[in-house]
Amino acid sequence: MRTGISVEEALELVLAEAKGELPVEEVPLKEAFGRVLAEDLVSLVNHPDQDDTAVDGYACWQEDTLGASRENPVRLRVIGESPAGRPFAGKVGKGEAVAVYTGAPIPEGADAVIQVEDTQREGDYVLLLAPASPKDIRPRGDDLKRGEVYLRRGDLLTPGRLGLAAAMGYARLKVFRRPRVGILSTGDEVVEPGEPLPFGGVYNSNAYSLLGLVEEAGGEAVLLGKVEDQPEKVLETLEAAGHLDLLLTSGGVSMGDYDVVRKVLEESGEVVFWRVRQQPGKPLLLARLRGVPVLGLPGNPVSSMVSFFLYGRPFLFRLQRRTDPPYRSLTAKALTPFKGASDRKAFRRGVLSFEGELLxxxxxxxxxGVLRSMALGNALVVLPPGRDVGEGEMVEVIPLTFVL
Structure with a gap:
């Protein structure tokens, strides 16, 4: 067992546990939002499937309109119209025009479009107050070309990507199964919300903070409830959890007599590391139990959330083979001082804003223990060991994407 390791070493060891590959399942398009693609997608169609118009207006020969102006309009005979879904069947000849509407195919013979704002209709004729132009014609395959890859294995299906998959012709998509993540709370003092709170008790906030974090990272949260500080009950609950891709425990990993999770994992599992040089979250533990990776998170609410964000979230991203990073590092100007820790990397909670620059x-x-800071904050301020930051100094920040 390694102990007292750096944040970087801890992350490397956690990611090494994201082995194998999640099973693939096929789901209807309407159920695919928020899932992760398990295969590259090639477009089944061209889009548009023929030249079409990007504006409402009139399709015509550009040559007929070259000298058109408000002072000297060009007069063309309107021979029909082409709404989207009902293309004009004829051919546009010299001195003729067809009324077209956004998304409609360009009629045969036409090579330019003039937007309706630059025209004036007179019965069966239209006056062009400016030259027509080909710039408002979208060529066939301008957006999508049949056979080309536009979505990749590991892409998160956002609203835009879901719409793109639909435009490419897919009714069903192959996605990775959501990782199943067990969440186990420990501590005799922990009480479920809604129950009477005894003297010295605390409500089980960690389970629900972690549930939100797991779901936001693409996992399926499995609440395993709370167990008392008794080794046999902890082990019994862990072993009865069923198939899990990751187990999160909250509390019981520090050095006290009642920190039984660590003791259980040392005796019945395999501890990879315990304690990381970071604040908050120093007692973090990584272990294996019956082949399942276990992240032993500290019991303090902020420590638990920060530790999951730094390690559990990257683990789930790696397991799902996601193409986007689990978090991003930015630089911002500090509006207030931030105090570091002498021997550890510190992660302080901050409120990130943009007012001409990142602040x-x-x-x-x-x-x-101040969970309120995770509700108010939307970023972690990263301070290397021994470094304080004063007002006006530049500092590294990590946006908390579950807030932004």
């Missing part, structure tokens, strides 16, 4: 200010009290 970040503290959420206030940075204690790892």
């Amino acid at each position: 970040v200010r503290t959420t206030g009290n940075q204690s790892s």
Whole structure:
């Protein structure tokens, strides 16, 4: 077992546990939002499937309109119209025009379009107050070309990508199964919300914060409830959890007599590392139990959330083979001071904003027990060991994408 390792070493060891590949399942397009593609997608069609118009107006010969102006309009005979879905069947000849509407195919013979704002209709004729132009004609395959790949294996299906898959002709998509993530809370003092709160008790906020984090990262959260600080009950619950791709435990990984999760994993599993040089979240633990990776998160609410964001989220992204990064690092100007830790990398909660430049200010009290800071904040301020940041200095920030 390794102990007292750096944040970078811990992340490398966590990612190494994301082995194998999740099963693939096929789902209807309407159920695919938020899932991760399991194969590259080639377009089944050209889009548009023929030259069409990008504006409402009139299709005609460009040569007929070259001298058109408001002072000297060109007069063309309107021989029909071409709404989207009902293309004009004839051919446009010299001195003729066809009324076209956005998305409609360009009639045979026409090579230019003039937008309706630059025309004036007079019965069966139209006056062109400016020259027609080919710039508003979208060529066949301008958006999508049949046989080309536009979505990749590992792409998260966002609203735009879901619409793109539909435009490419797909009614069903192959996606990775969501990783099943068990969430187990420990501690005799932990009480479920809604129950009477005894003296010295705390409500089980960690389970629901982690549930949101897991779901936001593409996982399927499995709430395993709470167990008392008794090794046999902890092990019994862990072993009865069923198939999991990751197990999260909350609490019980520090050095106290009642921190039984660590003891259980040391005796019945295999501990990879314990304790990371970071604040908050120093007691973080990584283990294996019956082949399942276990992230032993600290019991303090902020420590639990920050640790999952830094390690659990990248694990789930890696397991799903996602093409987007789990988080991004930016640089912002500090509007308030941020105090670091002498021997550890510190992650402070901040409020990130943009006012001509990126700015970040503290959420206030940075204690790892102040869950309110994770509700107010939308970024982590990253401070190397021994570094404080003063007002006006530049600092690294990681946006919390589950807030932004």
